[in-house]
Amino acid sequence: MIGECMKRQVVYVSPATTVLEAARLVVERHIGTLPVVDEQGVLIGVVRLQDILDIFLPDFVRLMEDIDFVHDFGALETILPKDIPDAARLTMRDLMQEPVSVEQTCGLLRAFAIMSKHGIRDLPVVNKPGALVGIASLVDIAVKFLATWAHEESAS
């Protein structure tokens, strides 16, 4: 079950957290997914690293099907986050996506299948009322899941 391998100390943010504060959390804690919870602790959204970095993605990358032939980003390459003053003011409410979450009793295979379907690498875990209780990364699940195999291998 996922409850056995998830991390219980979760770094989370509120909808009013700014991108600047979130960036600081990402840099200090080295994490890739920020669950967004309301005052009651209920999970209401998820901000992935990708959502934050997308702010800095050049417009044409979103519009073009293929950008492999662009070898030099030219004038864009010199733009740093600090050059985009408006970006710092965005809040988690602006960036967050609909959360995908499971309950603690969720099986490992189901948890992995859900992550695989949604293309996510961290899966928030909630209790019955929807409050955030933990988070499991792909590595957490894989370690638990593959452990049986690895042990068998070393035994034989």
Place this chain on the structure above:
Amino acid sequence: MTGDQMVAIIIFGVTFVMILAERIHRTIVAMVGAAVMLIAGMLMGFYSQAGALAAVDFNTLGLLLGMMILVRLLEQTGFFEYIAIFTAKRVGGQPWLLLLVLGGATTVLSMFLDNVTTVVLIVPVTILIAQILGLSPLPLLMAEALLSNIGGVATLVGDPPNVLIGSASGLSFAAFLTHLGPIIAVTWLVAIGILRVVYRRELAERPRHGAALAGLDEKEALRDPVGVRRILIVLAAVILLFFLQGLLHLQPAAVALMGAAAALLWVRPDVEETLRHVEWSVLMFFAALFVLTGGLAASGVLSRLAAVLAEPAQKNPLAASLALLWVAAIISAVVDNIPFTIAMLPVIQELGELGVVVLPFWWALALGAGLGGNGTPIGATANVITVALSGKTHTPITTPLWLRSGLPVMIATCAVASVLFGLIFGWMSRP
């Protein structure tokens, strides 16, 4: 007026207003309108299923379908990106020269291919070029949208109103090019001049990072170099056959569909996938409007209208042509130009049957419907697409930004086209 005619006018009018209101998708509105027209016509005896079928112009639908298939095949190859990067690299990063070559390429592509597809593919790569150079994309995007609409007026296949007019009038591909081509060439220069003046500040910018263009590899952008050669050969053959239309007695629809068949055979794409990208909703919209307008014609309303218009049209054909040009221009600036064009076709045909020389009216309708679309961001589908794409960037084209160059271009090109129309009126009245 008879009861039939009243009913037909009401059904047509309500459908027309609902299409323009855009609360419900235009294709759904047109299909429902066509169904109601047919039912009412059958109950009252002025319209039949056979009549509705006969009202559908399969030449228009076939031509659009054939060109849609060809353009879809070309679209996948990366050809448009190749053209944009190739031309941009030749002129370096100078904004004014970029505007000329990218606008020029868009014009030529729009003369033979669907404007919307051209813009959908050219605009993103233009944003890319402007951004890596550190330039404002606005003048380039406006030039592409405006010039694609202008270029489309020059040929029979350039934009949907021309396809409709070509089919209804029986005028040839060559006739379009020889009558509308010269006027469009001059209005093109006028539009370029206006863009130059309106965007003089942006066009004087120096690229912050001129060297970045060298880092774009146009050959790498060409995803399917073999496919692109084959499709271009087929397209060239199709255009050649368009020119020989009179000689070979081949309808444009037949040529376009033969071209599509040849390209499909030669390129061998996933045909299900290719056909999924055909704009079926556009084709259904046209078909439904044909049935709707057919009911109006069958009730006798349009021949009455033609009878009323016949006298002034005969007395002063130049004034009547110019009036049509400006009415078409203003209508297509504020609303979709297709319903108006489709409704005008039978009226002009009726006028022809009454003995009026209708040739200048066809050209006036094409010029007005095409050039008028530049006036507002919703005037033509290419505009809507350009605005929508720029809306996904940090520098969206807002309505005031559009009006700054779009409206002057619309008014000036229509005015210049009117003057030229008057000067060569003799030529415009001869096939």
